[in-house]
Amino acid sequence: DTPLTNIFKSQISSLVIDVIENKKQSLIEYVNAFIFTHIITIFSNLQYLNFCPSLFFYQYLSFDNSPPTVFSSTLLELRVCLENFTDCLYLLDGRFNQLRTLHVKIFDITFSSLVIDNKDKLPNLKHFLLNCDMKIDGYDELLLPLLHRMLNLEKLCLCLTVCERNRFIDISDLEKDIINHMPQLNKFLFNIYSTICFNDQIDLPSNEDIQHRFKASKDNKMISCIDYFPSRKEGQCHIYSYPYRGESYKNLTNNFPGGFFQYVHELTLYDERPFEHEFFLRISQSFPFIKR
Template sequence: MERILRSTNYPNLYGLGLYNIPNETALRLFNDETCFIHTFKNQISSLVINIINSGNKCLTEKMDTLVFTHIFIVFTNLQYLNFHPFSIYFPRLSFDISSPIVFCSTLLELYVNVECFTDCLYLLDGRFNQLQTLHVNITRLVSSHSTINNKEKLHNLRYFSLFCDILTVGYDELILPLLQRMSNLEQLDLHIVAIHDDKFIDGNDLKKNIINNIPQLNKFEFNIHSNVSLDNQNDLLSNEDIRKTFKDFKDSLVISRSDFFPSINEGQCHIYSYPYKISHYNNITNNFPGGLFKYVYQVSLYDERPFEHEFFIQIEKSFPFMKKLKVDNKEPQSNKQCYESRNNNRNLSNIKYPHLTNLYLDYSHDDYAEQFLLDFKMSLPNNVYLHINYESLQRVTHDFTRDTTRINCSKLAHLHM
C-alpha cells in the first residue's frame, strides 16, 4: 500500500479505502506525522477504513477510538467516513472522559459502530455541526447521566439510521427525545428491540411520537420488536387491531404480528416496513405472515406452540438464502406421524435448505431433531454444523442405528453437543 501511494503524485485522488489494517498499523498511519498518508491530508474527502482487532475488546475499543479521532486531525477536508463497514457487532467506539476531543466542520456523512447511547450523543453534540447523514449501530441503549448536550435541535441532519439488536428499556427516555431534535429529518431507519411498560409500539405510537414531530420526514423504514409483561394487562391489541393502526401509512407496506407467551408471562409485537432489508429475522412464531426475505441469512424460531412440518415448508419458501437457523421450542409436534419406511412417506414434502451451514437445536424438543435428521422430511446440504444435546441425538437416532437418519447425519461437518 505504501509503495503504491508513494510511487507517484495523485493530484485527483479524493477517496481512499483501507481494509484489513491491524490496530497498531492504523494508529501509526494517522498518529505519525512523517507517515506517507499525511501527504494526502488536504485531498481526501472520502475515507473507508476496516481495522483488524487485537482480540482484546477493551484494548481494541481504545485504539479504534484513538484512530477515529486522529482521522479528523489528518484529513482536514473529510466529508464522508465509513468506520468499520463490515463489522455490525464489533469493534465499537467508546468515547469516555479520557478520549481525545475531536471536531470537524466539513463532515457530511458518517457510518459508525459505538458501544452505548452516550457515544451516539457524543457524535451529535455539535462537534460535527454540518453532519447530514448518520448511520449508527449501538450495542447498549441504556440510560446515561452524561453531561453531553442532548437538547439542541439538529437542523442539518437529513438522514438518520439507528440499529440496536439488544433489548432496551430506553425507547421513551432515550430514543424519542433524540429523534424529536431532528426537526428537518427527511429519512429515518429505526431498528430496535424494546421493553414497553404498558402497550405495544404500533402505528399510533409511531405517528404520535415520531412522524408528527418530524414534518419533513418522507421516508420511514423500521423494524421494531416491543415486549410487554402480561401482568395486569387487559387491553393489549390483537393482530388485527395493530394492523389497523397502520392504515394511514400509504407510502410503505407495513407487516405486523403479535404473540402472547403465558409460560414466560410476556407479550411480543413485531412491526416492520416491507421489503425487509436486514440480514437476520429473530423470534419467528406460528403467526409468521410469510413473504420473501432474500437478504436474510440468519433466522431464529421461538414459540410455545409446536412447529409442524408445514411451518418449516413456509420457512423454506420465505428464506431461500438462509445459512443459520436456531429452533427454540420445547413443545412436541401435534401432527407428527410415525413412518416406518420410505414407501409410507411419498405424500410428505421433502424440505431443502440449500445454503444452511449452522443448525441450533440445543433448546428444542426431540421432534425437531427428527424434523431435520429424518431424510424423508428434510434433505440437509453438505457440511452442516449441528448444535444439539447428546441425549436428544441419541434418542432420535435410536442409539445411532436408525437408517432414516444416516444420510443427513453423514452430511454433518461439525457436531457440538
C-alpha cells in the same frame, strides 16, 4: 510533515477504515477512539468516513464517558459502530455541524449516570440510520428526544427491540412520536420489536387491533405480528416496513404472516406452540437464502 504529505492529507475526502480482530488486544476500544480522533484531526477535508464496519460488539468505538476533542466542519457522512448511547450523543453535540448522513450501530441504549444536556436541533441532518443490538429500555426517555432534534430529516431507518413499556409500539406511536415531528420525512424504514409483561390482563391488544391501525395509516406497506407467551408472561409485537430490508429475522413464530424476504440470511425461531411441517414449508418459500 512534508509538503507532499500535507497535500495528501488535504486531498483525501472519503475514507474507509477497518480493523482486523486481535484477540490478544484487550484495549482495542481505546485504540479505536485514538485512531478515530486522529483521522478527524489529520484529514482536513474529510467528507465521508466509514469507521471499522467489521468490528465485533466488544470492539465498538467508545469515548469512555468523556467527549472526543475533535471537530469538523467538512464531514458530511459518518458510518460508525458505538458502544453506547452516550457515544452517539457526543457525536451529535455540534462538533460535526455539517453532518448530513449518520449511520450508527449501537450495542446498548440504556440510562447513564452522565447528564448530557443536548437539546440543540440538528437542521443539517437529512439521513439517519440506527441499529441497536440489545433491548432498549429508554425508548421514550432517550431515543425519542434525540429524534425530535432532527427536524429536517428526509430518510429514517430504525432497527430496534424495545422493552420496559406498558404497551406495544404500533403505527399510531410512530405517527404521533416520530413522523409528525419530521415534516420533511419522505422515507421511513423500520424493523421494531416491542415486548410487554402481563399477568392476568384480559384486554390485551390483538394482531387485528394493530392491523386495523395500520389500515388507517397513509402508508400500507407495513406488516405487524403479535404473539403472547403465557409461560413467560410476555407479549411480543413485531412491526416492519415491507419489503423487508434486514439480513436477519428474529423470534419468528407460528403467527408469521408470510411474504418474501430476499435479503435475510439468518433466522431464529421461538414459540411455545410446536412448529408443524406446513410451517417449515412456508418458511422455505419466504426465506430462500437462509445460511443459518
